[in-house]
Amino acid sequence: MLQFKSLGSGSTGNATLVAARQSGMSTRLLVDCGLGIKQLDERLAQAGTSANQIDGIFITHEHADHIGCARALALRERIPVWMSRGTHAALNTPDFDGLLQIASDGVAIELGALQVMPFTVPHDAREPLQLVCRHDQARLGIVTDLGHCSTHVMQHLAGCQSALLEFNHDTTLLAQSAYPPFLRQRIGGNYGHLSNDAAAAMVQGLLTHGLQCLAAAHLSRQNNRPELVRQSLQALPGIQRLDLHIADEIEGTAWLDA
Numbered sequence: 001m002l003q004f005k006s007l008g009s010g011s012t013g014n015a016t017l018v019a020a021r022q023s024g025m026s027t028r029l030l031v032d033c034g035l036g037i038k039q040l041d042e043r044l045a046q047a048g049t050s051a052n053q054i055d056g057i058f059i060t061h062e063h064a065d066h067i068g069c070a071r072a073l074a075l076r077e078r079i080p081v082w083m084s085r086g087t088h089a090a091l092n093t094p095d096f097d098g099l100l101q102i103a104s105d106g107v108a109i110e111l112g113a114l115q116v117m118p119f120t121v122p123h124d125a126r127e128p129l130q131l132v133c134r135h136d137q138a139r140l141g142i143v144t145d146l147g148h149c150s151t152h153v154m155q156h157l158a159g160c161q162s163a164l165l166e167f168n169h170d171t172t173l174l175a176q177s178a179y180p181p182f183l184r185q186r187i188g189g190n191y192g193h194l195s196n197d198a199a200a201a202m203v204q205g206l207l208t209h210g211l212q213c214l215a216a217a218h219l220s221r222q223n224n225r226p227e228l229v230r231q232s233l234q235a236l237p238g239i240q241r242l243d244l245h246i247a248d249e250i251e252g253t254a255w256l257d258a
């Protein structure tokens with residue numbers, strides 16, 4: 001069984017727990033650590049687990065809302081950490097005391113009962129990777145920061161039954177926001193963040209490839225609202241069959257079956 005739970009998602013911090021359970025054993029992967037270590041410990045406890053039960057950490061890119069306490073957690077618990085060479089370089093090559101593993105586009109990672117496939121995404125970081133997690137026949141796509149949907153991204157996500165996907169902003173709210181023009185352009189640009197409409201267009205494609213469960217994530221507190229996410233999806237063919245969840249900035253989501 002493959003399950004996932006957002007531990008919180010938004011511009012103040014992102015972390016997602018993925019668990020593959022097989023005959024009483026679990027493999028747990030923490031995707032991003034964009035929280036303080038005390039906060040993360042609390043949220044892991046709320047999720048019914050603890051840091052010493054995490055088998056691996058995958059860091060998608062160097063932005064602060066994804067890195068957070070990654071190094072402190074890895075060193076404290078001796079957990080291996082995967083990230084791209086570019087992400088490590090962008091962080092000024094911190095020493096992970098032998099725990100660092102380099103992740104690359106298209107190179108599968110085997111972690112216990114989990115298989116992880118990283119892939120590059122267009123986003124304004126040095127070498128950002130997002131990922132598909134697989135256990136048996138179940139596939140979960142995780143894409144929290146995406147400027148636009150490239151063919152490469154869609155090729156990896158097609159066939160996932162579940163996805164945690166960025167729904168960052170409503171384009172009207174962003175245009176009307178008090179953000180300075182350069183920031184509006186960065187967020188709405190090709191290497192920024194995904195609008196509700198762009199994310200909904202991706203979901204439309206993924207529905208035709210068997211998507212059943214969606215967690216909308218990384219919502220902007222200023223430029224988005226859960227009801228606008230729902231509105232962006234409501235007209236899609238087949239949407240009534242989709243199990244839709246919206247990750248809260250603090251509460252994340254419940255445990256969901258992938």
Ligand SMILES: [Zn+2]
Nearest residue numbers: 061063123145
């Ligand atoms: Zn980012």
Ligand SMILES: [Zn+2]
Nearest residue numbers: 063065144145
């Ligand atoms: Zn982010």
